[in-house]
Amino acid sequence: MADGQIVTTHQMIHDDGGLDLFLKRFWEQGDMVVGFDTDWSFGEYEAQVSLLKLCSKGHCLLIKLDGIRYSYFRPLKELFANKEIAFVGVHIKKDLEKLESAYGFEIRNAVDLGEMAANKYKRPYLRACGVNDLASAVFNSQYNYGIPKPMRAAKVDYRAAETLTEEKKVEYATAVTYAIYKTANLLLK
Template sequence: FLSMPDYIFVGVGIKKNLAKLEKLYGIGCRNAVELGPLAATLMIDPRLSYCGVDELAFQVDRLDLQVHRPVTAVYDYACSPLSKELAKLATVNVYSYYKIGSKLLRRH
């Protein structure tokens, strides 16, 4: 489903992560869009190209999700089982990407 033309996958650092996914597991995705540059282009604000997910969520959709983001989450994805903090971080990130991407793509 990652290569289906009707789906667009958005994120912050998504192209780098997808390149790693393809290199390690042979799984490719053609429809990936970086949210920072997309926001910068559509909102005519070049500094948005360099913002992280929390700043983009606030600038694009007035979402303040920092209170839901665990500060102490360790980014060891090889660790099994995943910690609750890491699962919460992933959930908040994916929700943020969805909200930002949906809002921006509706403008397009």
């Protein structure tokens, strides 16, 4: 990442131990903040959360959700139920509603990054900002923390961009979720 932090990303499509590894590393580092983001897919009748993104200090976990309830859902539910862990995301209310209705996931300590920044800096407009603008405002710089420049400039929706490789999509998902995590940590200091 731009701050020199090496972030490893694990893509979890089925129960391959990725969640266990993420949790092990998370508990070892003792950090109680998780960057949280989702991607949605738009089906025939309604939008559903299709990708769950979690990021802590040096680890990012991308979990594909396809409507099937896997064995790792129970540990994920337990993680989300832990009130000691702050799951921080940008405009997360709808994400939380969809996750609860589709998968039964209830996050007990969810924090909206925009709300947090607006309250800390007494700038209400920050509630409406996306990740790029929040990171810029919080870090008081034009450089967006770890988010690749081509993505910022073009405002590309990476899911729809046919020219991006899977590797670039993973890189972008990691960078965005890490930016949420890093910005939240700065706000909490």
